[in-house]
Amino acid sequence: MDVRIYYEDTDAGGVVYHTNYIKYFERARTELFRSHGFFVAELAKNGFVFPVVRLEIDFKAPAVHDDLLSVITYPVRVGGSSITLCQKIVRQNDGKLLVEGLVTLACKPAVQSPTHTTGDPPDA
Amino acid sequence: MDVRIYYEDTDAGGVVYHTNYIKYFERARTELFRSHGFFVAELAKNGFVFPVVRLEIDFKAPAVHDDLLSVITYPVRVGGSSITLCQKIVRQNDGKLLVEGLVTLACKPAVQSPTHTTGDPPDA
Amino acid sequence: MDVRIYYEDTDAGGVVYHTNYIKYFERARTELFRSHGFFVAELAKNGFVFPVVRLEIDFKAPAVHDDLLSVITYPVRVGGSSITLCQKIVRQNDGKLLVEGLVTLACKPAVQSPTHTTGDPPDA
Amino acid sequence: MDVRIYYEDTDAGGVVYHTNYIKYFERARTELFRSHGFFVAELAKNGFVFPVVRLEIDFKAPAVHDDLLSVITYPVRVGGSSITLCQKIVRQNDGKLLVEGLVTLACKPAVQSPTHTTGDPPDA
Numbered sequence: 001m002d003v004r005i006y007y008e009d010t011d012a013g014g015v016v017y018h019t020n021y022i023k024y025f026e027r028a029r030t031e032l033f034r035s036h037g038f039f040v041a042e043l044a045k046n047g048f049v050f051p052v053v054r055l056e057i058d059f060k061a062p063a064v065h066d067d068l069l070s071v072i073t074y075p076v077r078v079g080g081s082s083i084t085l086c087q088k089i090v091r092q093n094d095g096k097l098l099v100e101g102l103v104t105l106a107c108k109p110a111v112q113s114p115t116h117t118t119g120d121p122p123d124a
Numbered sequence: 125m126d127v128r129i130y131y132e133d134t135d136a137g138g139v140v141y142h143t144n145y146i147k148y149f150e151r152a153r154t155e156l157f158r159s160h161g162f163f164v165a166e167l168a169k170n171g172f173v174f175p176v177v178r179l180e181i182d183f184k185a186p187a188v189h190d191d192l193l194s195v196i197t198y199p200v201r202v203g204g205s206s207i208t209l210c211q212k213i214v215r216q217n218d219g220k221l222l223v224e225g226l227v228t229l230a231c232k233p234a235v236q237s238p239t240h241t242t243g244d245p246p247d248a
Numbered sequence: 249m250d251v252r253i254y255y256e257d258t259d260a261g262g263v264v265y266h267t268n269y270i271k272y273f274e275r276a277r278t279e280l281f282r283s284h285g286f287f288v289a290e291l292a293k294n295g296f297v298f299p300v301v302r303l304e305i306d307f308k309a310p311a312v313h314d315d316l317l318s319v320i321t322y323p324v325r326v327g328g329s330s331i332t333l334c335q336k337i338v339r340q341n342d343g344k345l346l347v348e349g350l351v352t353l354a355c356k357p358a359v360q361s362p363t364h365t366t367g368d369p370p371d372a
Numbered sequence: 373m374d375v376r377i378y379y380e381d382t383d384a385g386g387v388v389y390h391t392n393y394i395k396y397f398e399r400a401r402t403e404l405f406r407s408h409g410f411f412v413a414e415l416a417k418n419g420f421v422f423p424v425v426r427l428e429i430d431f432k433a434p435a436v437h438d439d440l441l442s443v444i445t446y447p448v449r450v451g452g453s454s455i456t457l458c459q460k461i462v463r464q465n466d467g468k469l470l471v472e473g474l475v476t477l478a479c480k481p482a483v484q485s486p487t488h489t490t491g492d493p494p495d496a
Contacts, residue, residue: 006274007274007288018423019394019398020391055429056427058426066289130399132398136292137297142303143271146270147378150378165436176307177307178306181303182301225303256391258383259380260437
C-alpha cells in the first residue's frame with residue numbers, strides 16, 4: 001500500500017510524527033483485508049472488530065514531507081483469538097527501511113457504541 | 125480553556141498545523157458545556173449531538189511548539205435548531221490573537237453508530 | 249483526488265471528525281499543485297509557503313468509515329499575495345456533496361524552523 | 373499528567389483510537405522533562421532531540437469519550453545514547469490500567485529542518 005506524506009503527517013522536527021506510522025499500518029491492514037474480501041467497516045457493523053492489543057515497533061529512520069512510502073504486511077502468527085502481523089514501511093525512492101514492527105490484533109465482538117452503553121440494545 | 129502545544133500539534137513548517145486550532149475550538153466548547161452542567165458525551169448517549177455545520181475562520185498568526193494558548197468562546201446567535209459561537213485563540217505569553225472564527229452547531233439526534241446500523245446502510 | 253476513510257478519520261459519533269475534511273482539502277491542494285509541476289515541500293525548502301489564512305466551510309452531510317470520497321478544487325480568486333480556492337468533497341458511491349468551502353492561502357516566505365531560530369525567540 | 377478524552381481522540385468503534393495513547397505518552401514525557409527544568413522545544417532549538425526509536429505497548433482496555441486519564445512515567449534504563457521509560461495510562465474514575473509500554477528514546481542532534489536541507493548545514 002502506498003502512503004504519501006503531507007503536512008498533516010509531519011511535526012516541527014521536520015519529519016513524520018512517530019505515531020502516524022502506526023496509522024499507516026492500520027490503513028494497510030484495512031486494504032489487505034479488503035484484498036481478501038473482508039471489509040473492516042462491514043465486519044464492525046456485524047459485531048466483529050480487531051483491536052490492536054500489542055505493538056512492538058522499531059523506528060529506524062524518519063520519513064519527510066512529500067515522501068512516498070510503501071507499507072508491507074504479512075502474518076507471522078495466527079492464533080484462535082489473535083493474529084500477529086509483521087508490518088514494514090519502506091521509502092520508495094531509495095528503498096530504505098524506515099519502520100518495522102509486530103502488531104497483534106484480537107478478534108472479538110465490537111464494543112457497544114457510546115450512544116448505546118446503558119444496557120439497552122439500540123433496537124429494543 | 126488552556127491548550128499546550130506539543131509535537132503532535134505542529135507540522136514541518138515549524139508551526140501548529142492549521143486544522144488543529146479547530147480541534148482546540150471543540151475542546152473548549154466541550155469544557156464550556158461542562159461548566160454549565162452539560163456533558164457532551166452523556167448527551168450523545170441520549171441522542172443529542174451538536175455537529176459543526178459551518179466554520180468561518182481567520183488564521184492571523186501561528187502558534188509554535190510549547191506555546192500555551194487560551195481559547196475564548198461566547199455565543200453570538202442562538203436559534204431554534206442551531207447556535208453560532210465566536211471562538212478566539214490567544215497566546216498567553218504575549219496576548220497575541222492567533223485565530224478567530226464563527227462556529228455554527230446544529231442540534232439534532234445522534235447518527236446511528238456504525239456498529240448498529242443493521243439493515244439500513246447509510247449509503248443505500 | 250480520492251480519499252478513503254479509515255478508522256483514524258472517524259470519531260465516536262460514527263462519522264468523520266469534522267476537522268479531517270480540512271486535511272483532505274490540503275492533500276488535494278498539494279496534489280493539484282503537483283499536477284501543475286509545483287511541489288509544496290520543495291517550495292517550502294526554497295522559502296515559499298502557502299499558509300491557510302481563511303476558511304469558510306459548510307458541512308452538509310457526514311462521511312462514514314470506508315467511504316471513498318473525491319475532493320474537487322478550483323480557483324475562484326487570484327490576487328497578488330493570496331489565492332482563494334473553492335473545494336468540495338463528494339462521496340463517490342452516491343455523488344452526494346458532503347462538504348464545500350472557500351480556502352484562502354497567503355503566499356509568503358517560510359517561517360523559520362524552530363530548530364534554527366537562533367537568537368530570535370518567536371515570542372519576543 | 374491528566375488527559376481528558378475529546379471527540380478528536382475517539383474513533384467509530386466508540387473508543388480512543390489506539391495511536392492516540394502514544395501521543396499522550398509523548399505529552400507526558402514533555403511535562404516530565406519540564407518538571408525537571410528541561411524544555412523539549414528549547415532543546416530542539418539548540419540541536420537536541422529525543423526521537424522515539426522503539427515502542428513496546430500493551431493495550432489492555434479502551435478509554436471512551438470524556439474519560440479522564442492519568443499518564444504515569446518513570447525511567448527503567450538510562451544508557452549513554454538512549455533512555456527507556458515505562459509509561460502507563462490509568463483511568464481516573466475506576467483506577468483501571470488501560471495501556472502500558474516501554475518507550476525508548478535516542479538522544480541525538482536535531483534533524484535538519486526541511487527548509488534547510490539543500491546541502492547547506494544549518495550552522496554554516
